[in-house]
Amino acid sequence: MAAILRPSLRLVAHLFCIAPFVLILVAIFRNSLGPDPADELAVRTGEWALKFLIFCLCVTPIRRLFVLQRIAPLRRLFGLYSFFYSVLHCFVYVAFLLQFRWMEVMEDVAERPYITVGLASFCILLVLALTSPRSVVRRLGRRWSSLHKLVYVAAVLALLHQFWIVRVSIAESALYAIILIPVLGYRLWQKFVNSPSGYSKT
């Protein structure tokens, strides 16, 4: 089990994660989201869901490389906040962009690949969030860590979803990909070359 996070770090992390939500609320009340607030909300919530997912994946490599054991709990924290923002993102899409016209939601999912992959990513995050309470982790045992490897799939799908929407500039997608590729590479390298204890079959 990871070392207990010092309360101050935990508090700072929570404040950091909740800040974008507070800023979004302020923008709603100040009516400063521009002429198409629903669209702007969808963009902001989606961006933060993706950012926290990437932060979450960075925790373990940074922890191992810099021997920072105490940041281990941040992985779960960032992951759950990513889920939180993805719930907001989906809510904005269904409630504000489509005003609960479920037929159109279904049509989007069926006909528009960027929606389909976005939903797939969300479904993975949902399963991971439901299996993240400590009691469930204990009950699932080793299967938990296999299940939670799906987070990498969720990240790739989320990035694809974002990339598909942007039409003319790949700058933002490229930035995320530049972070994501070494993180994924590090995990693969560990798995196949280094074979750390616990994963090794030999």
Added chain:
Amino acid sequence: MLIKFRSKSDVLSSEITPESIYYSRRNFLAGGAGLALGVAATGFPNLALSADGDALRARAPEDIARSAPSPWWEAKFASINPAARGGPFSTDETLTPYGDVVSYNNFYEFGVEKGDPIANSGRFEVDPWSVTIEGEVDKPGIYNLEDILKPQALEERIYRLRCVERWSMVIPWVGFPLADLIKQFQPNSKAKFVQFFTLFDPSQMPGQRSRFSTISWPYREGLRIDEAMHPLSFLAVGVYGNYLPPQNGAPIRLVVPWKYGFKSIKSIVKIRFTETEPETSWSMLAPEEYGFYANVNPEVHHPRWRQDMETRLPQSLFGSSRMPTEIFNGYGEQVASLYSGMDLAKFY
């Protein structure tokens, strides 16, 4: 074309308070200066203004009074003919507030976010400005904008603008018919198409410096010659009775109201008359998503956006301003005949 005479009850847009005065109201209230002084200071003669409440206007930037790019512009803007009411050159629909028109823009030369153009175009130089005329014309050459505008009488047009991203606005433009400009240069019988180019100047346009851009600059657009000669096709040099801000395509831009917004190319520096269909930026980038014609059509969907509905801006979070999209953006009566016999699903 319908010629409409003014009836007594018609409110000329020139009779409505100009936005510049409206927005400077606090200045003269605070300073205790007289209204007359305020009028003298702003210098704009007239024009349309949204009849909506303060809540919508509150979003507009305070400093909207634009100074003339150079003195001859002031003379040019001294008289502007109001849009003929009741016909296609005007509409009774609520205008999109000035603040939204100038702050929510797709102009990728200045950045890909909607707020980038207003943020990055503050120092854009529009004077002097020249336009190159080339190709199948009897009078090719490089013309000063002043000379191009000299024979044109400015008029107002209130048009719907429908973006392929499914949002729409209603905008009061100031300008003159594209046909009048084209006649000036006398295209020959081989001129079947007209191509337009936006300025290429990476030192002023940060979007053109980006390595991550997928557009090959300069931005270019085109029309068939009969589309270009249509009375609805318009060249705008102003908006809301005011000089065009850079983010809206200063100093001169195209407005083709029955086509998706990306056809209405901004900051034009070159017009080329061609015999064959010219290249257009979006169909060069994604030919399966964007065709040459790009007519607003609720039955032909873009792969990423259904096109049978649109959101009229501004909208609030809790009240939808969605409305059905009309064929040719509601200008079908005027333009449908241009496409008779054409399969619009094939020529999208």
